[in-house]
Amino acid sequence: MQHGEQPVPPSSTVLAPKIPTSSTPGDGLRDRAVSSPAPQAELQQGPSEQVLSPGKPIMVEKKSYTEAKDGGVQRGTRPPDEYGYIITDQKPLGLAAGVRLLELLAKHLHLSTASFINISVVGPALTFRIRQNPQNLSLSDVASQAGELVKAELEAELGLKVVQTGVGERNEATAYSHPSHFGDGFHTVLLTFIVLACMAGIAIAASAAFCLRRHAKQREKERLAALGPEGAADTTLEYQELCRQHMAAKSLFGRAEASAAPAETSRVSSVSSQFSDAPQPSPSSHSSTPSWCEEPVQSNMDISTGHMILAYMEDHLRNRDRLAKEWQALCAYQAEPSICSIAQSEANLKKNRNPDYVPYDHVRIKLKAESNPSRSDFINASPIIEHDPRMPAYIATQGPLSHTIADFWQMVWEHGCTVIVMLSPLAEDSVKQCDRYWPDEGSSLYHIYEVNLVSEHIWCEDFLVRSFYLKNVQSQETRTLTQFHFLSWPAEGIPATTRPLLDFRRKVNKCYRGRSCPIIVHCSDGAGRTGTYILVDMVLNRMAKGVKEIDIAATLEHIRDQRPGMVQTKDQFEFALTAVAEEVNAILKALPQ
Incomplete structure (x- = not known):
């Protein structure tokens, strides 16, 4: 594949890790602290307990819910759930201390650390939820015992003071002020x-x-x-x-x-707020480009071949009957083999966003089970091979679910991926398309993978670019990677024009050039928009390499042999044809006559 390096936007801003703090009287600012990786020390536990190790799912999530002025929840968000919280006198508590506090609490209550979910370190507070456990302890039981039975032990071992424990909405912990007994x-x-x-x-x-x-x-x-x-x-x-x-x-x-x-505020807010299911970071954390800056078209395509391909594509688009028959034949195409029993098994069914679009048994991405928090090798992702079976050109996957985010980052790490292409907003018309799998600001820990958002640059109204700093806290290795997020592709439809997507693709390929790892491509279900993007990119890459005979329908069948449902509608197929024709036309105009 012919790909290239992505220049970093000159106005990109580096973001510092942020942990919200309690809202004390007169405090209009928010403290910031650098999160440190969770300690790897093992705990001495009884037979029914589990040792906190890289195999256990300690996941720090950053979620927030926006309240409407009338006290209700805004459209597109869900009502906040109840969390247990432990508020300390350490402000901020810090990620490492929060995880250590959780370890000790689990030890003293004879719980497995896997019983704690939705863990966050928020200012001086640790917030969490509890799943079903052998001791049948509820959220209120754990919060109560943390404030009464084991409070002294926690304070002695951690060297801090437990100020308050309780159960409520997560914002109760962040809005905590000092207890009322200070009121004399x-x-x-x-x-x-x-x-x-x-x-x-x-x-x-x-x-x-x-x-x-x-x-x-x-x-x-x-x-x-x-x-x-x-x-x-x-x-x-x-x-x-x-x-x-x-x-x-x-x-x-x-x-x-x-x-x-102030000049950036309205620009960033107007663009970001349309496509997010959570409040956006400070406007100063972003940068934006006021207008299109189109990448120059570069290709080694022969002029005569280009004209021949362009005439073929234009005829395809003009002849509606031919297009309809070709799509009908594609709908009747059946890959062999096409068994998806592993993805549809009871153990893996909840890991699929859409049960109709899952990987085949014989061609799927396998995680290292020994490194996975649930000791499973399954993730809803498929390798897409262009020509070399030893090296997939792409990994087509669904948008991560809240409980598969750690699996997603494990896949990124194990396959050495440096580029992520995201083709859907987080939410559209109040329907969640993808869970946020990166921190909205600062850093978050997903199992053993610490993800830090370094910069976020808005190129235009159609897409933005994020840079991440990824660390494996177990091996202490670090990497950098880039996410290209296309915003203007509706779930039910196609983009208004092909130009934004073609410009987006050029930037992706400039960043990728010379890499020997697959590009991760995902939308919501990893089929419709994902398949259309891969089809366009694969066909144009073949043309750039000088291939003179291009059959887009055959190329789509080749892709569908590796993942079902790729390119879901006739409109998406026609959009792919149009995009190829327009890019070939642009290449011909750029070639010396």
Whole structure:
């Protein structure tokens, strides 16, 4: 495949890891802290317990729910669930300390760490939910015992104070203020004086920090842009070290600096809010491009071959009867073999977003079961081979579910993937298309994979580019990768024009050039939009290599031999033909006459 390097946008902004803190009186800022990997120490447990290790699913998720002005939940979000919370005097508590607190709590309550789900470290609080367990402990049981029976042990072993425990919506922990017993007259006056003094100190420090860092900020952004994950391979170590330094130096005054760029706010908010199922990060965390910056068309295609292919495509699109018959024949095509029993087994059924679009038994991505939290090798993903069976050109997969995010990152890690193509918004018309499998800001831990969002750049209204810093906390290895997110492809339909997708594809391929790993392509179910993109990319890559005979229908059958349902509708097939014709036309115009 002919692919290329993706230049890092000059205005890309590096994001610092963020952990929301409690909303104390007068505190309008939010602390930031760098998350550290969970400790790998084993616990001494009884026969019915499990040891916390890389094989157990400790997953930190960042989820938030937007409340409407009338107190209800906005359209497109779901009502918040109840969580248990343990609030400490450590602000912020930090990811490593939060995981350690969870380990000790599980040990003292004789629970497996796998009994805890939906774990988050939020400011000074650890929030969690409980699944069914052998001790039949409920969420309230665990919260109550953490605040009464084992509170002293937790405080002694961790060197911190457990201020409050309870059960409620997750935002109750983040909005926590000091208990009401501070309300007597003297303590109230003293507390008010301390708060006012802190506010004054913060204001002075913020002003000083703003002045000192204002001039250095642009220079640092330019250095990061020049060393991004799309840059040359020999800059990777310097880039990673720079990321670490930047994240360590980022302070709580970052929010104050956001007001320095009001011109970006409306642009970023208007684009991002349409396609997300959760509140967006601060506008200062993003950068945007005001207009199209089309990639130059490059190809080795012969002029006469190009004209011949273009005439064939145009005839295909003009002759509606021919197109209809070809699609009818494609609908009747049946891959052999086509058994999907593994994906449809009881153990794996809940891992599929759509049970109609699952991998074949004989050609599917297999995870290393010994490294998987559920000790399973299954993920709803299929390798798509172009010509070399030893090296898939693509991995076609569904949008991760909340409980398969760790599996997704395991697949990314084990196949050495550096490019992810995402073709669906997170939610559309109040229907979830894909769970957010990356942190909205800062870093999150998914099993043993720590994912840090380094930058997010909005190229135009149709797509954006995110850079990630991926770390295996078990081996301490680190990698960088890039996600290209196409936003304007509706679930029921096709894009209004082919131009945005073709420009999107060129940027993907420039980033990918020279890599020897598959490109991960996913939409919601990993079939319709995913299959259409792969079909267009595969056909155009063959043309770029000088192949003179192109049969798009045969190419689609080749793809469907490897994953069912690829290209779901006649409109998608016609869109693929149109996209190929328009790209060939653009290539011909760019060639010397």
